[in-house]
Each structure stands twice: as C-alpha cells, then as structure tokens.
Amino acid sequence: MKFMAGEFEVAVIGAGHAGIEAGLAAARLGCKTAVFTINMDAVGNCPCNPSIGGTAKGHLVREIDALGGEMGKAADECFLQMRMLNRGKGPAVHSLRAQIDRRAYSTRMKHTLELQKNLELHQAEITELERSEDENWLLTTRLEAQYKAKAVILATGTYLGGKIYVGDISYESGPDGMFPSKFLPDSLEKLGMSIRRFKTGTPARVLKSSINFEGLEEQCGDEPVIPFSYDTDTPTGNKVKCYVSWTNENTKQIILDNIHRSPMYSGKIEGIGPRYCPSIEDKIVRFSDKKRHQLFIEPCGIDTEEMYLQGMSSSLPEDVQIKFYHSIKGLENCVVMRPAYAIEYFCADPLQMKSTLEFADFSGLYGAGQFNGSSGYEEAAAQGLVAGVNAALKIQGKEPMILDRASSYIGTLIDDLVTKGCNDPYRMMTSRSEYRLILRQDNADTRLTPIGRSIGLIDDTRWNKFNQKQKLIQDELERIRKTVIAPSDNLNEILRNNNTSEVNTGIRLIDLLKRPELDYNKLSPIDTERPQLETNIFEQVEVEIKYEGYIKRQLAIVEQVRKLEKKLLPKNINYSTIDGLRLEAREKLNKIRPENIGQASRISGVSPADISVLIIYLASLKNKTEVIADDN
Numbered sequence: 159m160k161f162m163a164g165e166f167e168v169a170v171i172g173a174g175h176a177g178i179e180a181g182l183a184a185a186r187l188g189c190k191t192a193v194f195t196i197n198m199d200a201v202g203n204c205p206c207n208p209s210i211g212g213t214a215k216g217h218l219v220r221e222i223d224a225l226g227g228e229m230g231k232a233a234d235e236c237f238l239q240m241r242m243l244n245r246g247k248g249p250a251v252h253s254l255r256a257q258i259d260r261r262a263y264s265t266r267m268k269h270t271l272e273l274q275k276n277l278e279l280h281q282a283e284i285t286e287l288e289r290s291e292d293e294n295w296l297l298t299t300r301l302e303a304q305y306k307a308k309a310v311i312l313a314t315g316t317y318l319g320g321k322i323y324v325g326d327i328s329y330e331s332g333p334d335g336m337f338p339s340k341f342l343p344d345s346l347e348k349l350g351m352s353i354r355r356f357k358t359g360t361p362a363r364v365l366k367s368s369i370n371f372e373g374l375e376e377q378c379g380d381e382p383v384i385p386f387s388y389d390t391d392t393p394t395g396n397k398v399k400c401y402v403s404w405t406n407e408n409t410k411q412i413i414l415d416n417i418h419r420s421p422m423y424s425g426k427i428e429g430i431g432p433r434y435c436p437s438i439e440d441k442i443v444r445f446s447d448k449k450r451h452q453l454f455i456e457p458c459g460i461d462t463e464e465m466y467l468q469g470m471s472s473s474l475p476e477d478v479q480i481k482f483y484h485s486i487k488g489l490e491n492c493v494v495m496r497p498a499y500a501i502e503y504f505c506a507d508p509l510q511m512k513s514t515l516e517f518a519d520f521s522g523l524y525g526a527g528q529f530n531g532s533s534g535y536e537e538a539a540a541q542g543l544v545a546g547v548n549a550a551l552k553i554q555g556k557e558p559m560i561l562d563r564a565s566s567y568i569g570t571l572i573d574d575l576v577t578k579g580c581n582d583p584y585r586m587m588t589s590r591s592e593y594r595l596i597l598r599q600d601n602a603d604t605r606l607t608p609i610g611r612s613i614g615l616i617d618d619t620r621w622n623k624f625n626q627k628q629k630l631i632q633d634e635l636e637r638i639r640k641t642v643i644a645p646s647d648n649l650n651e652i653l654r655n656n657n658t659s660e661v662n663t664g665i666r667l668i669d670l671l672k673r674p675e676l677d678y679n680k681l682s683p684i685d686t687e688r689p690q691l692e693t694n695i696f697e698q699v700e701v702e703i704k705y706e707g708y709i710k711r712q713l714a715i716v717e718q719v720r721k722l723e724k725k726l727l728p729k730n731i732n733y734s735t736i737d738g739l740r741l742e743a744r745e746k747l748n749k750i751r752p753e754n755i756g757q758a759s760r761i762s763g764v765s766p767a768d769i770s771v772l773i774i775y776l777a778s779l780k781n782k783t784e785v786i787a788d789d790n
C-alpha cells in the first residue's frame with residue numbers, strides 16, 4: 159500500500175556523478191534535499207575506467223571545483239596516478255587526468271553525502287514520477303513509499319531501461335551487475351517526455367598477476383603532483399604505474415572473423431553509441447587500414463588486482479573476447495575477471511531543456527548527466543551541479559545560474575546540449591569550444607569562483623584564498639611590467655642560446671617573457687628579484703602575457719556575442735507567424751525555443767538571415783511597447 163514517507167524541496171533520482179553534485183549543491187544552498195539511488199554501495203560508481211579528467215574533461219573538473227563542487231576534491235583524495243596531459247601542446251589544451259581508486263572514490267562520495275547537512279541519502283528505486291495535486295512532484299518507490307518534492311532532478315545514468323549485450327546474449331540490467339531502472343521510463347513517457355535509446359560499452363577487467371608486464375611501455379605520473387582542487391594543499395605522491403600495449407594483425411583477424419557475432423553488427427543493438435569512444439570492433443571496421451590500436455592497462459584500485467584495458471571496449475561474445483585479449487602483447491595469459499559488455503539505456507532529448515537544465519514544459523523538473531544524452535563522469539558532474547544549483551535558486555525565488563559559452567566548458571557543454579541537441583552520447587572535447595584560449599584549466603577559478611561565491615557555494619576561507627591568489631597574480635604582472643633588465647653579457651648569452659635577438663638597451667621583463675623562445679625558467683639567472691610563488695601562478699601569468707593578443711581578440715568576440723545573448727526572446731513567440739523566417743528556421747525555433755538571439759544563432763538550420771529577421775522582429779515588438787524582458 160502506498161504511504162507518504164516524506165517531503166523535500168529537492169529530490170534527486172540518482173547518486174552517480176550527476177546526482178552527487180546535484181544533491182550536494184541543492185543541500186549546500188539550504189534546500190531540504192533527498193538523493194535516491196538503486197544501490198547505496200554504488201554511490202559515485204565508475205562503471206567504466208576509474209579515471210577522472212583527461213582532455214577537456216580535466217577542464218570540467220577544475221570548473222566544477224571553482225564553482226564549489228566536490229569531484230575535484232574527491233579525485234585528489236583518491237587518486238592513484240596524476241598526469242597533466244598534452245604538455246607538448248599549447249596551454250589551452252593542457253588537461254589534468256587522475257587514475258583513481260574506484261572503491262575509495264565511491265566510499266568517499268557516499269560519506270560526503272551522508273555527512274551533508276540538509277541531505278538524506280535513500281536506497282530506493284523510483285518507479286513513478288507524477289505531478290501532485292498541489293503542482294509539486296510526487297515520487298513513488300518500488301516499495302510504494304511516496305515522497306513529495308518541489309523540484310526533481312533526473313540523473314538516472316545508464317540504469318534507465320538498462321539492457322546489457324554480450325554477443326547474442328542480452329538481459330535487462332544496470333551497469334556492474336546492478337538491477338536496472340525498469341519502471342521509470344514508462345512513467346516519464348506518460349508525462350509526455352521524449353526519450354530515446356543510446357548505448358555505451360566497457361572493456362574487460364583482467365587479473366594483474368596474469369599480465370606479463372615485461373617489455374610493455376610504462377606510464378608514470380607527474381612529480382610533483384598537481385591537484386584538481388583549489389582546496390587541496392598537499393596532494394600525496396603517485397602510487398601506481400600504467401602500461402601501454404598494442405593490438406596486432408592477429409587481434410584484427412580474430413575480431414573480423416567474428417564480427418557477425420557482434421550485437422552491433424547483427425543489428426541487435428538499436429541504441430546509438432558514443433562516436434568518440436568506439437568499441438575495438440568498431441575501430442577495426444572503421445579504420446580498416448590501421449595495423450594496430452593502442453591500449454592502456456590501468457589499475458582499478460589499491461586493494462584490488464583488477465586492471466582496466468582502456469581502448470578495448472567490446473560487445474563481442476566472451477569466447478571471442480578471451481581470444482582477442484590473449485592475442486595482445488602482455489595479455490597472452492591474462493585472466494578475464496569481468497568480460498566487456500555494451501549497455502543500452504533510455505535518455506532524454508536535451509532539446510527539451512532550458513539552459514538551467516529545467517525542462518521547458520515541466521516546471522521544477524531538471525535533467526543531468528547521462529540522462530541528458532551526455533557520456534562521461536565529468537560531463538555528468540558538471541550538469542548535476544548546474545541542475546542542483548538552479549533547482550535550489552528557483553525554489554528560493556532567485557535568479558538562475560546560467561553559464562554562457564565564454565565563461566566555461568560547462569556553459570559550452572550545456573549550450574551544445576540544449577541548443578544543438580545530440581544524436582549520439584555527447585562527450586566534451588576542447589574542439590567544442592570557440593574560446594579555448596580563455597577557457598583554460600589554469601584559470602578556472604578566475605572565471606568561475608566569483609560566480610560560485612555569489613550563489614553561495616564558496617565559503618569565506620576559500621574566497622579569501624582565491625582573492626589572495628588573484629592579488630599575487632596582479633602583483634607579479636605589475637612586477638614584470640616594472641622590472642627593467644639592463645643589457646649584459648649574461649642576458650645576451652641567454653638570448654643567443656635561445657635563438658632570440660640580443661639587446662643593447664634596457665628591456666622590460668614582461669617584453670622578454672612575451673618572446674615565444676623564452677620563459678620564466680630560462681630567464682631565472684637574470685630575474686634575481688623573483689618572489690617565491692606557487693608554480694601555477696607563474697604559469698598563469700606567462701600564458702596571459704604570451705597570448706595577450708589572441709586573448710584580447712577572443713574577449714572582443716565574447717563581448718559581441720554577449721550583446722546578442724542579452725537580446726532575450728519572449729517565451730510565447732509563435733515563430734510560424736514571423737514573416738521572412740525560413741520554414742526550417744521556424745520549425746527549429748518553435749521546437750527549441752531559444753532564450754535569446756545568441757542561442758538562436760547557434761541552432762543548426764537557423765541562418766544569419768533568419769537572425770536578422772529575428773532582430774528586426776524584436777525591434778518591432780519594442781516599438782509596439784510589447785514586453786521584452788531585457789534588450790540592453
């Protein structure tokens with residue numbers, strides 16, 4: 159029999175990476191919050207690689223941290239190996255990546271939720287979601303407990319209608335042998351929500367002692383370790399090594415001989431898979447001229463012998479998997495502890511959502527993470543934070559937090575999802591941002607901590623630390639502007655050795671540092687007054703001055719775009735009635751309902767000519783003194 163079990167302001171369905179940040183943000187902003195999960199031992203579970211960060215994803219983690227989120231801090235506490243990727247490339251794409259201890263991370267996150275004031279963690283499967291008579295939301299669990307909430311955040315990950323595929327065997331399941339969320343999809347469809355099917359996959363986990371590491375390339379972490387979080391003062395050292403191996407012609411042949419047994423190729427799987435994270439069979443078919451593919455052998459934790467085979471996800475039958483894993487150098491005798499599998503699941507079309515991640519047609523209902531069509535822990539956490547913050551701000555009658563594309567990768571991710579939608583699981587990449595030089599991982603705090611502070615997620619200690627760091631950066635910029643280095647043999651020798659022109663008059667330190675051939679390290683013999691500061695401060699100063707011209711140009715574009723984003727489009731426009739708009743534009747605009755001209759301009763199928771029509775239309779509305787919320 160159904161019974162009323164509790165009332166909350168915010169209810170979060172899911173305690174994965176999205177649900178954790180959503181629940182913590184809402185509770186930290188003072189809302190009475192509940193987080194529901196199918197299995198409390200899998201809070202913050204990593205069903206794929208236990209790794210946080212990586213290219214573009216590392217930026218997201220830094221941004222989550224800069225706004226007051228949890229992921230970066232937990233990764234710093236639970237990492238096994240930390241590396242800054244892409245060091246050989248420009249600073250825009252430097253990205254931190256941590257291999258983490260999967261169990262420790264999950265335990266750390268669960269405990270954080272348990273300790274959080276205003277938050278209750280419940281192991282319960284939500285089977286129904288409906289509007290209550292008083293226009294709140296009513297959630298029903300499998301055990302018929304009912305909860306009322308003013309706002310609900312859907313963060314159901316790959317569990318929603320989850321179905322696992324290994325060869326021709328398939329069964330309903332969540333990841334890692336957990337049961338799926340079987341009943342909620344019907345309830346969401348009954349509400350009128352548009353859901354569709356995506357899929358993803360994971361490689362096998364193999365027994366460490368069965369791997370022959372001899373002759374495999376080793377990958378070590380960076381020393382000293384650079385942490386994700388601006389709160390982490392003294393990260394511990396790296397604890398493990400990772401290894402690199404390669405597939406070969408034999409691996410390829412085994413896979414090609416058995417490709418008809420793949421559920422992907424036999425048409426059993428309908429869900430659309432991640433384009434940028436293909437299975438090994440996909441890679442072999444799509445890149446048929448490639449002789450070999452790289453794989454990384456990475457530990458899953460300190461207290462386990464499970465090793466993850468990055469790059470080798472598959473949905474081929476287990477017997478084929480064993481055969482092709484055994485064809486790889488180092489894995490000839492490996493024991494497959496968990497076979498690879500693909501999982502298909504339901505997710506929402508994010509075009510139904512606003513930039514706050516609230517559904518346009520369902521007031522108080524938000525989506526986050528894999529549920530919104532994205533893939534990846536960091537993408538999920540970023541959306542969870544935004545959904546949690548906005549649910550709380552709405553309940554409190556405050557202005558929403560909308561991060562624009564120029565502010566962050568988080569803003570870019572959400573804008574892409576709600577404006578362009580996604581036809582396959584969306585993954586963050588640096589190439590998705592047009593503002594890469596200003597959206598660096600080193601300056602995430604400068605960009606976002608003031609926003610985190612203004613919404614109430616940054617406490618006084620963190621805020622003071624942030625301001626001190628900003629002052630040190632400004633002081634250092636001032637110092638290098640004012641410091642003039644006299645010409646000397648010593649200086650000219652450095653310049654000569656670095657293939658840059660010598661000087662015969664005094665030169666400002668800033669002008670030396672602007673030269674691409676020079677950096678702080680090379681100039682240290684003549685920069686004798688340099689203060690003792692953290693490395694990241696010097697790095698940030700150096701990037702700001704070396705790329706000053708490009709950064710200024712990007713900032714000028716940002717200003718232009720922001721002007722368009724201030725031209726708000728009234729919610730109730732019927733685009734079909736606007737003369738001059740092309741048919742495709744009318745359809746897309748009616749469907750997506752952009753919030754402003756800037757967002758409208760990014761919708762595929764809306765041309766610059768359509769945007770001109772919209773601007774003229776807005777001006778005509780203004781002349782008729784109809785209500786436009788803001789048109790500065």
Ligand SMILES: Cc1cc2nc3c(=O)[nH]c(=O)nc-3n(C[C@H](O)[C@H](O)[C@H](O)COP(=O)(O)OP(=O)(O)OC[C@H]3O[C@@H](n4cnc5c(N)ncnc54)[C@H](O)[C@@H]3O)c2cc1C
Pocket residue numbers: 171172173174175176177194195196197200201202203204205206207282283284285313314315316317318333334339342358359360435499500501526527528529532533534535538539
């Ligand atoms: C097999 C596999 C392979 C993957 N491969 C990759 C990859 O290669 N690269 C990559 O970036 N990402 C990959 N991922 C995706 C990654 O795991 C997710 O992107 C990430 O975990 C999403 O976080 P989330 O919070 O949205 O959902 P999840 O971490 O899946 O968490 C979902 C949460 O919702 C809860 N839940 C669901 N339904 C209900 C309900 N009805 N009631 C109560 N609780 C409910 C679950 O208990 C869980 O706590 C893979 C995932 C799987 C399963």
